[in-house]
Amino acid sequence: MRILYNLFFILFALVYLPYFLIKKKAHKDFMQRFGIFDKGLLLGMARARPIWIHAVSVGEMKTTEGLIERIKTLFPSKRLVISNVTKTGHEIALSIAAKEDIVIYLPLDLTFIVKKVIKEINPCLFISIETEIWPNLISALHDNKIPIALLNGRISAKSFANYMLIKPVMSNILSKITLFAMRAKDDAARIIELGAPSDRVKVTGNMKFDMIYKVSDTAARSFFPIEKSDLWLPHQAKLIIAGSTHRGEDQKILGAFKSLKGDFPDARLLIAPRHIERVNEIAALISKFDFTPVRMSEIISGRDAHFLDDCVFLLDSIGNLKVLYQIAAIVIMGGSLVPQGGHNFVEPAAYAKPIITGPFVDNFKDMAELFLNERALLVADDEEELAKYLRELLFDEHKRKIMGENARKVVMDNVGSTERNALLIMDLVYHG
Structure with a gap:
């Protein structure tokens, strides 16, 4: 299964390359997805042991803003690496990140790429917002003994049915995650049924409700x-x-x-x-x-x-x-x-x-x-x-x-x- 997954991403990357060349997409966007960063961008990160937060797009990024502020209060000397998949999510991240923090595009989930990026960042903790599950990234983080937290997690009935078709694979991936902070009891029950260890699953509510503190911007x-x-x-x-x-x-x-x-x-x-x-x-x-x-x-x-x-x-x-x-x-x-x-x-x-x-x-x-x-x-x-x-x-x-x-x-x-x-x-x- 892992071989097929990697083959899929290799094929995706081959399709992705001409698209970027034809559309003349931003150089930074293209290079970072292959784990190649501007010289000096991640300088000193491995020694700093930052917290790496991944929020795929705009909605997840806005949900995370209050959490980022709270983390900066709890750990004032801790640097953050914030990753996104979409351009709009990336722009939101840039607008809220502190000067000492780094915003990147999440690299493609290919084993050799994610291993390289993890080595350069060397996070003390990886946080995934909602239910972003990247098998190779999670495996590489786990192999490096880096704790992984899934926050504001949710599993819809439709996603649950699809994941159940590959339950053995999901169970293996989920066993490598340290903490599951799920929105509601139904989400918690579904993630446990898929193989998440029940003692690592918490119900903490929906961070989207806390966005009210941003309406007075x-x-x-x-x-x-x-x-x-x-x-x-x-x-x-x-x-x-x-x-x-x-x-x-x-x-x-x-x-x-x-x-x-x-x-x-x-x-x-x-x-x-x-x-x-x-x-x-x-x-x-x-x-x-x-x-x-x-x-x-x-x-x-x-x-x-x-x-x-x-x-x-x-x-x-x-x-x-x-x-x-x-x-x-x-x-x-x-x-x-x-x-x-x-x-x-x-x-x-x-x-x-x-x-x-x-x-x-x-x-x-x-x-x-x-x-x-x-x-x-x-x-x-x-x-x-x-x-x-x-x-x-x-x-x-x-x-x-x-x-x-x-x-x-x-x-x-x-x-x-x-x-x-x-x-x-x-x-x-x-x-x-």
């Missing part, structure tokens, strides 16, 4: 509008924010909004795409629905949009959505009206906003159940039901308030996972 507040008047909106306007939308969702949201706009003239819509490169595509779609697209960058640069009753706002920058949530009347969480697994809705919940999702919330199933049980979430199966829920909430201010208060209570009742995980990390660093 002072930098974002300093440079971005946070009042209705900043968007040329009258006080009575009710702003609907569709956050982190994916292709296929914007049309449904615009359709639902158009169907109710005549009955609620004070309603406004702001669409914030998950991927910023879709802005032009969405602007064209807004026009097709007979609305005027107004980009947030235009508002910031001084465009007067107060006369545009038919406008739909379009967020065309990264990192500012969480600040805008505080002026929303209703939040539609993207990635859930199409099969994308949903996105984290802790940030709008922390602002006590009523939240609507679609039916596809596989990535946040446990969180969605908590919110549903507390009547803090509405799930719309289609465009028609989305319009229905929007109408109900726009009409009933009391219902909006109660849903929002319930949402905030769910968040406040579930914070603390980051601190619990940080204490487990402290124990591993000191005792292995």
